[in-house]
Amino acid sequence: MTTDHTDLALPALKEMLGERLSTGESILELHSHDEAYSEPALPDAVAFPETTQEVSEIMKICSRYGVPVVPFGIGTSLEGHVIPIHGGISVDTSRMNKILEIHESDLDAVVQPGVSRSKLNEELRATGLMFTVDPGADATLGGMAATRASGTNTVRYGTMRENVLALEVVLPDGTIIQTGSRARKSSAGYDLTHLFVGSEGTLGIITQLTVRLFGQPDTILAATCSFETVDNAVNSVIMAIQMGIPMARIELLDEVQMEGMNIFNPDLNLPEKPHLFLEFHGSQAGVKEQVELFESVAEEFDVGGFQWATKAEDRNWLWTARHNAYYAGKSLKKGCEGLITDCCVPISALADCMARSKELVAESGLIAPIVGHVGDGNFHLMILFDPNVPDELATAKSLAAKVNHVALSYGGTVTGEHGVGTGKKSYMAKEHGAAYGLMAVLKRAVDPENIMNPGKTVEVTDAEPGLFPSEFRDP
Incomplete structure (x- = not known):
């Protein structure tokens, strides 16, 4: 990255944007973090463009003065994507909402x-x-x-x-x-x-x-069902996918997560066993057939019975409870923070990968509820730790690292949907090998001064001019 002359860029940006360039303390703080447990960092200013042309002018000014730029949507990312770790300008696109x-x-x-x-x-x-x-x-x-x-x-x-x-x-x-x-x-x-x-x-x-x-589907039907083990729940999903049952949603919540769900949602009152949350879309006849097929599969894995939600308000309540799994997980340990990680593996490896991950959780001595979009092999751990207890954060980070390496060993990826940001950057070379070097070449070609969200995903310094970085070259 060229020398950062933010002090020269700010007057030019202020002249263009007026009050839509903010250096107010509360605005800077809002743009210093995302939803995950990451070290915050303040931008020097926050720009609120309203048109593509304004974004273009912002980038021209920042490019001229070598100022880092971090795009900002609403701040719900989970791997530090929007944290301006090198300062600079946070470009908030919330006013471009048409x-x-x-x-x-x-x-x-x-x-x-x-x-x-x-x-x-x-x-x-x-x-x-x-x-x-x-x-x-x-x-x-x-x-x-x-x-x-x-x-x-x-x-x-x-x-x-x-x-x-x-x-x-x-x-x-x-x-x-x-x-x-x-x-x-x-x-x-x-x-x-x-x-x-x-x-x-x-x-x-x-x-x-x-x-x-x-x-929009003619008929939507949602359900929950419990299993005695995570293996049984996952294997029922694998068989359903292999049979081609076109389910719209298949979510796994392990027994630890279900305990938190019942604490956070007292009206839920479901057995504290591994659960699948399901949804079926289609015509009335098609949904009926999907349900019958899945029930027959689940019975082979000792399903504990289904609870159905047919009304829109009941389905919405059920999925709201699922989407609030983060807060439900945190209710398991008072005063805790959550280190969130996700990975994704081929669906045939999912049961083994999750079993090994649960063993690692037990070895760590921490609490880590698991939820997963198991229909596509993706699962998440929220590793709970007390920030006031020495070494718990380090233990949580070590556990997350071990789970990431397990996922790679099964031919998977260290992130199925959370992304790389700063949180998963250290695993990129192991996952991608020489292809990570190509990413650096592309980054350098598009952003030679490394002003776009620097420090995230890949660096221009990882690439040598015209070549892959030496560490990624074939011998």
Whole structure:
């Protein structure tokens, strides 16, 4: 990164944005952290652009003076993505919140990055369409694209990778580019759209998205069911997936998480055993068939019975309880903090990987409830620790590291949906090998001064000019 002359950039930014450039203490603090347990860091200022052209001008000024830029959606990330660890300017896209176009016949919508998923779905309600990516938090679509978010519906509808058709992006030097189109497929050149989906703000700022929509299902049915062991619950899911049962959501909560769920949601009152939370979408006849097939599978693994939610308000209450799993987990240990980690493995390895992870939790002496989008092999641990007890944070970090290495040993990834940020950066070389060097080459090509979210995911310093870094070269 070139010399940071933030003191020279601020007057130019202030002249352009006026009161929409803030150095107020409360605003800086709001943009110093995300939802996870990470060390906060204050930006020098926060910019609130309202148009793509303003984002472009911000980037031109910051590029000229070598000022770090960190894109900010709503701050719900979990791996330190939005923390300005080198200071600089936090670019908050919350005022770029317009739904620009809805194409009902083509099943797509064009939106600005500050639009939240709930706002889009409210707008779509009367059309019979829906946007399906649901990471739990009411995140902005720009942030969801930048982190390649997924969530509870992924097993049926896919992640942001599958649901973003095109982007408008402002590059580090202020250049505005369009990637992709509203066509459902293309063979024209590099797939730049999906280079930026998941780039975590390290290559540019997303200023417009074209996203895929789906028809609202005629019938929706949700349920919970309990099992005696996590293995039984996971193996029932594996068999259901292998049979091709098209379930919309399949969520696992282990017995520890269920204890927390009952504490946090007293009306839930479910057995403190491993549970699956399920949802089925389709026609009335199709949902009936899906349910019957899954029940027959679950019976082979000693399912403890089903509790059904057919009314919309009951389903919403059930999934709200699931989305509040973080707070439910924290209720297991008074005064604790939660170190959250996630990984993802091939579904055939999921039961073994989770069993080994639970053994590691027991060896650590800590409490770590598990939840998982088990339909796609993804699970999460929230490792609870007391910040006032010496060494508990270090033990929690050691446990997370061990689980990450276990996931890699099963042919998986250290993060299925939380992303890299600063929290998972140290594992990237082991997971990707020489491909991580290529990422650094791409980063350097797009952002040679390393001003875009520096210190996250990959560094330009990891690449030598024209070559892969020496540590990644083949002998």
